[in-house]
Amino acid sequence: MTNSAAPQSTPISACRSCGSMHLSIVLDLGRQPLANALLTGDELTKPEPVFPLEVVVCEACGLAQVGETIPPAVLFGKDYPYFSSFIPSLVEHSRKHAQELMEEFSLGRNDLVVEVASNDGYLLKNFVEAGIPTLGIDPAAGPGSAAVAAGVPTRTAYFGATIARELAAQGYRPKVMLANNVLAHVSDINDFVAGFAIMVADDGIIEFEFPYVRDLVDRCAFDTIYHEHVFYYSLAALEPLFLRHGLYLVDVMRLEIHGGSLRLRVGKMPVKSERLKALQEEERVAGVGRVTYFRDFACRVERVRRELRDMLGTYRQEGRSIAAYGAAAKGATLLNFLALPEETISFVVDRNAHKVGKYMPGVRLPIRDVSEIRRTQPDYLLILTWNFADEVVEQQRDYRDAGGTFLCPIPTPHVL
Ligand SMILES: [Zn+2]
Incomplete structure (x- = not known):
């Protein structure tokens, strides 16, 4: 027996959202280790896998994405050391968001709030404290156990169409679904979005928060690019993705958190807020859905270095x-x-x-x-x-x- 070969990544041949094979490389950050894979003292003597880190943009739907797929066992094989409750401003941001939703939808004991990637329960606990039924879904066992200990019901699972069908059959039809900082991290994005469409109540809404590609480019925040962060979204690229699963963009807010994010609301009714229309128009004028939008990004990144x-x-x-x-x-x-x-x-x-x-x-x-x-x-x-x-x-x-x-x-x- 020889030593097992170093894990390999595979370059994608088609857009993960629309399947187009017309992809353009807009940034190459060289070969990089997995950004979240912190090493223990023992591991310092062992070889560490590195993988190409490139951003490609789909010429058909405009979606910017990492150009390599890393085997999930490698990508998620390590203990994920992120506990959201350690970040005070994130905790406060979430408390306010929960408060706004409870008021807007007059949420009560007969409603259900489901959060995907609920981490250690830092957001859902605001609803729990108000007596509103909740369910968290998160694949990471460590933070999930912390959530349960804090009184937030949590399932340890990867979210997608399969678990959504299972939960919906058990009567879980949430009025509000939340998913913060996860939409950009799930490689099988069509299965992930399908899960929300299956599970949410017909009059329900889903809110996603994720870094906004315009802030990434404008602020030259190239360091927010890493293998686990698969997608860099614009409204232009998201609209066809959601439509494919029967979900409509309803409203959007720009947020300062994480260096510039969007809070996007989607639902099953095609009604757009004025500010959503305005931001879509801004994107259209700036050409955000096109490859040319990224033209000088790589030069500015090199200058920072x-x-x-x-x-x-x-x-x-x-x-x-x-x-x-x-x-x-x-x-x-x-x-x-x-x-x-x-x-x-x-x-x-x-x-x-x-x-x-x-x-x-x-x-x-x-x-x-x-x-x-x-x-x-x-x-x-x-x-x-x-x-x-x-x-x-x-x-x-x-x-x-x-x-x-x-x-x-x-x-x-x-x-x-
Ligand atoms: Zn595409």
């Missing part, structure tokens, strides 16, 4: 120390794409105890507790989770008071 490498290199030559904040997937994409000389950055800190003691994939920087900032007082702190930069600066006020300087990599590298 060059400027950030120069900036950090200069600091190191001056004998300054640099640490990074936030062991998130986007940090892994950024650091691996930068390919800095060794020892440019000393370590990464994170508030999530599940991440502390592990190593960033690829670049293998150690992840330490946030208290390490106060203990070592590095000259510069590069905020990898720049979407929560205000929160980080507020939490780490002592660091700045003691003479530390915050750096933000996006949209162009700058001092905060």
Whole structure:
């Protein structure tokens, strides 16, 4: 027997949504490890799989997507260390959202709210506290158990047409379905969307939150691209996807969260809000559904890399120390794409105890507790989770008071 071969990815030959074979590469981030696959100390001696990371755009439906498919056993094989309750602004964002929905639909004991990718129950617990029946569905057992312990009923499963049919047959016909930061992560997107169409009540609505491709391009937020994040959506690309399953775009809001997101409402009635029509018109004018929209994106990404490498290199030559904040997937994409000389950055800190003691994939920087900032007082702190930069600066006020300087990599590298 030889050693088992390194896992392989397969380039897609057709658009995951519409099936067109006309795909154009718009960005190539090189070969990258899986951005969420933090390494333990033991794993440092073993080889780490890397896969091409390219974004392709479908010339037929305009959907931007990762150009490689990674076997699910590899992609989801590792413990997923993301517990939403660790992010205070996300918890507050969700509390408000839940409150708005309860008021708008006068939700009560006879209604049902179902959330797909419910994580540790951080959103549904707002409905539970108000006495509204809920069900969470999430494939990750760790956060799912935390949800159940917090009083949020949760099924451990991948959502799709099969489980939707099963639950609908058991009488689960939700008035409200929610799915935040998951629509972009599910490769079999037609099966996933079909599940919502099967399960939601005829007069029900479904709300999705996901990063908006225009914010990605405008803010040059290329670090939000990683293998697990399969799709980069516009309304132009989403409308044909939902229509295929009998669902209509109903309303939309732009949100600042996660570096610029959309909250999209869909339902079974073809009624569009004025602001949805307005945003669709903006997209049409900007040509968002076309490949040409991405024309200069790759050049701007390359410029961020060059400027950030120069900036950090200069600091190191001056004998300054640099640490990074936030062991998130986007940090892994950024650091691996930068390919800095060794020892440019000393370590990464994170508030999530599940991440502390592990190593960033690829670049293998150690992840330490946030208290390490106060203990070592590095000259510069590069905020990898720049979407929560205000929160980080507020939490780490002592660091700045003691003479530390915050750096933000996006949209162009700058001092905060
Ligand atoms: Zn397509």
